[in-house]
Amino acid sequence: MTNLPKAAPAEGLPHTAQATEAKPQWIENLLKSWNSFWFEPTTPVAMAIFRIFFGIILLENMLVHLLPDFDLYYGKNSLVPINDMMSLYWHSSYYFDLMAALPADDKYIYGAFWVMVAATVMMTLGLCTRVSSWVTFLLLMSFGAHFQLNQNAGDNYLRLATMCLALSNAGDAFSLDNLIRATRQDWRKTGFGARLSAPWAQRLLQIQICIAYGHTWYSKMEGKMWNDGTAVYYAVRYDDLMRFPIPHIFDQLPIYMILTWGTLAIEFALFTFIWWRPTRYWVMAAGLSLHLGIEYCMNLPMFEWSFMLTYLLFIYPEDLTKSWNWLKAKIKDRFGEPYRLAFDGSCILCVRTIGLIHRLDIFGRIKPLDFTDKDNDAELDEVKLDRARAQSEILLQKRDGNWLGGFKAFRFISLRTPLLWPLTPVLFVPIVSFFAELMYKAIAANRKLILGSPSEVRQ
Amino acid sequence: MQSTSPGTRKLSFRQACNYSSSSGRPTAAHKLLVSSFLLTFFFVVGSWLLPEWTPEKNSITIYTGPIMNLAGWTQYWSLFCPEVRDLNYHLNALVEFSDGTVKCYEFPRHEKMDLITKFRREKLRKLFGDNISWQNYEQFRPSVCRFLARANNDPTNPPERVTMFLNITNTPPPDKESFCYRDELPPHTRKIILSSYKVNPTDLQ
Incomplete structure (x- = not known):
């Protein structure tokens, strides 16, 4: 589990101190606020969680909404061929369209589409996150420009959010990139917390959603129906957008008037009071109820979910930590104390392996204990750790007090770590477990020769 | 921390x-x-x-x-504003063939689809309902007509003209006399011709 740190405390800006001496106080304050808002290092965890769920929405867009009618939009014999699109829509403006540079053959367009899908999958998993996000963004732009007529506000938002992801450090937590990096790092030096970095791309997306709410609110305020309270009455009567029914008891004008003015009030709060800490979560709750209400009544795929998902970025890091710790505590209450796992802290291979297990163990079901650390002596003596055996393999204590060693311990862990579940059935195949056990013993016997060195040994 | x-x-x-x-x-x-x-x-x-x-x-x-x-910074957030649409409609096309016969094509109608289909095909609604039907996108109608002509081409009886028209109805206002429940909306009975396109032989290739 990647822990969720608080934002680092503000530090002075020595390199600008001399230059700002002569500046008026208000300019200095403005610059300080600007720096603090955009560049004060903070955790990328919220952006990383956003990345995962947003990637799923992008995949939904591509595979569920675009693919069924792909030829109609993008094929060589599409409804509006690209030459017509350029002359009738692009006019003298410029659009980014990689496909316009490809030969006019469907296989290239399909190729670009599947590259976009693959890049989105990689972005969601956090594999080569920066590159995959950029590829996704550029291809999303290309497909948007290639056939503009199926694009809606949701597509605009997907594009903008993907750009912010590509500019962010969303791959620094909950990602394969982070796991791969962790296998090369010593957590005794780097810690387990996600690497702090400047959150300017996250802030940009926060501002972008406020721009959207602010603009829609202002436009609505100019409309007669929004002011006389009948707008929602008409909006839920778009017969091509209807989703679930509204019972007649609620299908009444006074209710629609409350909903119309309520929408205006909530949208106003979503770009103003959301920035004020005491009201932030209340505003987010109101926004969720607004979007879920629209989601119930109207068939507008992606749009509502991508907006609701962006609220994640407004959750304070310490509250994310608290929420996750609450969940872990609930799991601990339900399934008992975490399992003790004794490892050799003087072996760098063991340290890295334990680091990997800990990062995968998102619910905190495993409690690693370094038996070379004097602080753990009392606890390990109490549970009667066999130190001689622990020198040759990692040991995991089961509920009955017995210790499982080596490969069997790892297999036991995989059963209790959801992220390892795809691997678990393979580990129970007899031939696999036989060879895995042999391999474990061979590696364990030579572990200090593989990565360990005297310099890495804990003093 | x-x-x-x-x-x-x-x-x-x-x-x-x-x-x-x-x-x-x-x-x-x-x-x-x-x-x-x-x-x-x-x-x-x-x-x-x-x-x-x-x-x-x-x-x-x-x-x-x-x-x-x-x-790719396009901003368009004026959903349901400044005014909300107070009408419902769907799009049709008449394809006239050289022997004088006429075929009526109905563009995808989301109000007739089941929940899953209308979810999957939302982009078709955007294309034909929100865009092609309205004046801002009228320049694309000849392309759509050519597409329909090609799709309905019979070498022995080629299409000669494609006419697109809108079937439309106003949503009853919420006053005492006209109020209607959401599930009792009137059918789209009024017709408005949007465009009529004379098919050229080159359009069918």
């Missing part, structure tokens, strides 16, 4: 759980670059979103609009 370097001392497991390293503060050059990008973004996007009555708006957007389109 710490973010400062632990130095040469190594953390215990418990300490490591509460420690985050930092990628470091951005340099002044990095900040300048990012700040320039942000200010450009806000200027380009902000000028586009200014109210239409803003003096000199067009003289700014003539420069910022192309940047917005090229960079």
Whole structure:
């Protein structure tokens, strides 16, 4: 589990101190606020969680909404061929369209589409996150420009959010990139917390959603129906957008008037009071109820979910930590104390392996204990750790007090770590477990020769 | 939680759980670059979103609009506003063949689809319902007519003309006399011809 740190405390800006001496106080304050808002290092965890769920929405867009009618939009014999699109829509403006540079053959367009899908999958998993996000963004732009007529506000938002992801450090937590990096790092030096970095791309997306709410609110305020309270009455009567029914008891004008003015009030709060800490979560709750209400009544795929998902970025890091710790505590209450796992802290291979297990163990079901650390002596003596055996393999204590060693311990862990579940059935195949056990013993016997060195040994 | 370097001392497991390293503060050059990008973004996007009555708006957007389109920063957030649509409609086309017969084609109608189909095919609604049906996109109608002509081509009896028309009805206002429940909306009975396209032999190739 990647822990969720608080934002680092503000530090002075020595390199600008001399230059700002002569500046008026208000300019200095403005610059300080600007720096603090955009560049004060903070955790990328919220952006990383956003990345995962947003990637799923992008995949939904591509595979569920675009693919069924792909030829109609993008094929060589599409409804509006690209030459017509350029002359009738692009006019003298410029659009980014990689496909316009490809030969006019469907296989290239399909190729670009599947590259976009693959890049989105990689972005969601956090594999080569920066590159995959950029590829996704550029291809999303290309497909948007290639056939503009199926694009809606949701597509605009997907594009903008993907750009912010590509500019962010969303791959620094909950990602394969982070796991791969962790296998090369010593957590005794780097810690387990996600690497702090400047959150300017996250802030940009926060501002972008406020721009959207602010603009829609202002436009609505100019409309007669929004002011006389009948707008929602008409909006839920778009017969091509209807989703679930509204019972007649609620299908009444006074209710629609409350909903119309309520929408205006909530949208106003979503770009103003959301920035004020005491009201932030209340505003987010109101926004969720607004979007879920629209989601119930109207068939507008992606749009509502991508907006609701962006609220994640407004959750304070310490509250994310608290929420996750609450969940872990609930799991601990339900399934008992975490399992003790004794490892050799003087072996760098063991340290890295334990680091990997800990990062995968998102619910905190495993409690690693370094038996070379004097602080753990009392606890390990109490549970009667066999130190001689622990020198040759990692040991995991089961509920009955017995210790499982080596490969069997790892297999036991995989059963209790959801992220390892795809691997678990393979580990129970007899031939696999036989060879895995042999391999474990061979590696364990030579572990200090593989990565360990005297310099890495804990003093 | 710490973010400062632990130095040469190594953390215990418990300490490591509460420690985050930092990628470091951005340099002044990095900040300048990012700040320039942000200010450009806000200027380009902000000028586009200014109210239409803003003096000199067009003289700014003539420069910022192309940047917005090229960079993928398109902003369109006027959903259901300033006014909400007070009508329902669907699109049809008549394909006339050389022997005088006529075929009526009904474009996808989401109100007739089941929940899953209308969810999957939402982009078709955007295409035919929100865009092609309206004046802002009328320049695309000949392309749609050519597509329909090709799709219905019979070499022995080729299509000669394609006519697109809208079937429309007003949503009854919510006053006492006209109020109607959401599930009792009137059918789309009024017809409006949108375009009529004479098919050329080259359109069928």
